[in-house]
Each structure stands twice: as C-alpha cells, then as structure tokens.
Amino acid sequence: MEKADCIIIGAGIAGASVGFHLAQKGLSVIILEKESSAGYHSTGRSAVFFRGSHGLPHVRILTWASKKFFESPPEIFQHPLTTPRMALFIARKEKKDLLEKWFLKNQSPELSLRKISVEEALEFVPILKKESVDGGGIIETTGKDIHQPELLQGFLKGVIQNGGKIYFNTPVSHIEKQQIGWRVEGAKGLYVGNVLINAAGAWADEVAKQASIKPLGIVPKKRTVITFDPPPDYSIIHWPMVIEIGEEFYFKPHHNEILASPADQTPSIPCDAKPDESDCMLAQKRIEKATRLKIQKINRKWAGLRSFVKDQIPVIGFDPEKAGFFWVAALGGSGIETSPAVGEISSCLITSEALPDHYSHLNIELEHYSPIRLKQE
Structure with missing residues (x-):
C-alpha cells in the first residue's frame, strides 16, 4: 500500500x-x-x-x-510554451449582425480586438474567398499557439x-x-x-x-480534426487562426500543414474517440467553400472528447x-x-x-x- x-x-x-x-x-x-x-x-x-x-x-x-x-513559466519549463498567432474571425454577409454583436460583447483593452476590411482579411489569409468575409472580419491580436x-x-x-x-x-x-x-x-x-x-x-x-x-x-462531446497540405507558393507560418463567427469551422497553420475542424460537438459516451468519415468530409467541404483551396488529400484525422456540464x-x-x-x-x-x-x-x-x-x-x-x-x- x-x-x-x-x-x-x-x-x-x-x-x-x-x-x-x-x-x-x-x-x-x-x-x-x-x-x-x-x-x-x-x-x-x-x-x-x-x-x-x-x-x-x-x-x-x-x-x-x-x-x-504562459508568458513567464517556472524554470522547470526549459522552452517557451507559446508562439504568437493572431485569430481572425470572419463572417459572410448574412452573418454580419452576428459578428457585430460578438464584437460589442467582447471588446476590451485586454483582447485588442480590431475590425478589418475585406481587403485586409484577404491580405492576412490570401486563400479566403471574398464572399466568405464580405460580412466583415475581426482580428484578435493576443492569440497564441500553445x-x-x-x-x-x-x-x-x-x-x-x-x-x-x-x-x-x-x-x-x-x-x-x-x-x-x-x-x-x-x-x-x-x-x-x-x-x-x-x-x-x-x-x-x-x-x-x-x-x-x-x-x-457530464456530457462528453466529440470534435473532429483533419490536417492537409497547404497550397504551394504560399508561406503559411504567419497566418492567423481563422474562425467562422458561427463556429461552422476553423483552421490554422500546424507545423507544415493546415489543421482544420468543422467545430462539431456530437454527444458521446466516454470512449477512445474516432473521427467519422462524414465529419471529416464536412470539414473539407466547409473549408473549400470558404477558400480557394481544393484539398487533394487529408493527411491525418482524429477526434477528441470535450466534456461539459449543463x-x-x-x-x-x-x-x-x-x-x-x-x-x-x-x-x-x-x-x-x-x-x-x-x-x-x-x-x-x-x-x-x-x-x-x-x-x-x-x-x-x-x-x-x-x-x-x-x-x-
């Protein structure tokens, strides 16, 4: 004992x-x-x-x-725990009001939220389609990869x-x-x-x-993630994390790939979660609809459980x-x-x-x- x-x-x-x-x-x-x-x-x-x-x-x-x-970890952490990466929230025209409400609710000195134009959004992430940001964009400058x-x-x-x-x-x-x-x-x-x-x-x-x-x-909810190769002739290292304001998807650079999710939240029993093919395809479909990408191959896919109470x-x-x-x-x-x-x-x-x-x-x-x-x- x-x-x-x-x-x-x-x-x-x-x-x-x-x-x-x-x-x-x-x-x-x-x-x-x-x-x-x-x-x-x-x-x-x-x-x-x-x-x-x-x-x-x-x-x-x-x-x-x-x-x-995260910014000043104890000495036992021998390497930096974060790398700066902004977050870009985007909205189609029909979700413009939702984006505005989100901005008014969340703006604060700590968050450093800033509205940007369609042109600026396309400069940040040039693969985005114009119609995917014609409802506006907001940059959160304090984001970090952990x-x-x-x-x-x-x-x-x-x-x-x-x-x-x-x-x-x-x-x-x-x-x-x-x-x-x-x-x-x-x-x-x-x-x-x-x-x-x-x-x-x-x-x-x-x-x-x-x-x-x-x-x-407690209700575990499954979330699916896929990765795929970035388009050639683009340097993605400084791209922000892109988040659709209605949480239909998000994507961001992940090492030498792009990581994406359909932001699914499917109730599950506690288990070793596995990705459903339909959720992977949904992620691909939503990313392709919002960008000029044609994803040729999903490199990796996985799912995890995020647990919530009421x-x-x-x-x-x-x-x-x-x-x-x-x-x-x-x-x-x-x-x-x-x-x-x-x-x-x-x-x-x-x-x-x-x-x-x-x-x-x-x-x-x-x-x-x-x-x-x-x-x-």
Whole structure:
C-alpha cells in the first residue's frame, strides 16, 4: 500500500497541472493513469490555441489568469510554451449582425480586438474567398499557439522532481472512503490519500460513481480534426487562426500543414474517440467553400472528447457529499489554455490557502466553479 497526501485520477492536462501545483506546495502526490501515456485522450487531441475571447465569461477569467504563467513559466519549463498567432474571425454577409454583436460583447483593452476590411482579411489569409468575409472580419491580436507537449511534460516533470509518483496502465477498480482516507484500488496496487482528485476527463462521472458520489451529468462531446497540405507558393507560418463567427469551422497553420475542424460537438459516451468519415468530409467541404483551396488529400484525422456540464462552466472544488473528494472536470474545450490557473486554484482550495496576489484584479468568484451549484438543482 502506498500513501500520499493527494491521489489524482487522470494524467491529462488537468491532473498534471493540479499535481504540479500541489507538489510545489510540498504535498505528496500520486497520479494514476489508465492509459500507457499522459494526455492520451482530450489533451493530446486539442487544437492547442490560447485566446482570451474563448468561452463564457467564467471560462475567460481562467484563461486570463493563466496568461502570466504562459508568458513567464517556472524554470522547470526549459522552452517557451507559446508562439504568437493572431485569430481572425470572419463572417459572410448574412452573418454580419452576428459578428457585430460578438464584437460589442467582447471588446476590451485586454483582447485588442480590431475590425478589418475585406481587403485586409484577404491580405492576412490570401486563400479566403471574398464572399466568405464580405460580412466583415475581426482580428484578435493576443492569440497564441500553445506548445502542448512542453506544457504537459513540464507539469509532470515538476511532480516527479518534488517526490511525486505517476503510474501508467493503472485503471482504478474500486474507490472507498475510509477512516484512514480515500482507499483506491488500481491495477498495480493499493493507494491511500487524504484527498482524492477526480481529473478523469470524460470519465469523471464514472469515477464519482465508483466513489459512491452522485455524478454531475457530464456530457462528453466529440470534435473532429483533419490536417492537409497547404497550397504551394504560399508561406503559411504567419497566418492567423481563422474562425467562422458561427463556429461552422476553423483552421490554422500546424507545423507544415493546415489543421482544420468543422467545430462539431456530437454527444458521446466516454470512449477512445474516432473521427467519422462524414465529419471529416464536412470539414473539407466547409473549408473549400470558404477558400480557394481544393484539398487533394487529408493527411491525418482524429477526434477528441470535450466534456461539459449543463451550464458549460468548469467544475473545480470539493464535493459536498464526502469529505476530501475534489472535482477538476468539465473543462470543455479550454482545458489546456486554462490549465495553469485551474491547477493553481485547485491547489489553493485543497490546502485552504488564499489565491496569489496576481488573481486579485480578476475578481474570481470561486463559487461559480464549485460542484455544489450542480447538486442544488
């Protein structure tokens, strides 16, 4: 039997970040992961982009709270975690009003949103058809590509360097709250901890059921991604991420390819998500309709699960049913870009510490993230 202050189920970006921040505070940490590697599911299949305009207001606060970490990470992160990349929001003429409403709702000094002309949009991304931007364009200048492997591995390295342990190929078979703490049976042994942290992604409700705790109604939703070669005679390295304002598609440079998605959100059971051919074809169709591209070949395709609760706000906090059961779940499509703040906030809640000073200007109200809100309905 192994003992630790905290046992974390799940070695995706959420579990890794929480483990990193807890270990930094001197707590002993054990992370249990059922797959053979970290970030196998949602984390490893994300479009990994940071933009302050993404998601609902309570999600955006977590993104902005993470900005400082991305710009000045701890020394254990040996390489930069982000590369600047703007985001370009486009609209056809029939969606001009939608674009204007989005602009009025989101403009702020932090976001640096700027309306641009059709001509400017075509200068940014010359493959766009004029009719795909004749309703207008908006540039968000503070966007960034996130280097997910460096971020995830840095979190895990921090756990290990501070004495933590990570066990792969270790599915959990039984969870029980006992007087000695949380008793967790895994494929490789028995683990006991004072706090059990549920960072199991799409499986978070299943973990709760194992612990005899009422689930939150988490719904995993599948998103499909394809990649293809860029057109010849174009340098795509500085192109922004292009996002259709109605979220019919997005695309962006991804290494030497273009990464694209139809922005699908198909409800799913927790699973090793696979792309449907129809969704891949839909992505191709929408990109070809908006651009002058003719995609000859899809190089790669994959799908990942983005998990949500009813109000689409992440769940961070202790469950009211049993002491010491802590949720870090339902992060939607924002798990990577919010991970530094989610991990730090979680560690402060677990240790009953106040949030650091750099959170003071954000006016974060932690009750909005608590699982209690979902159990009062």
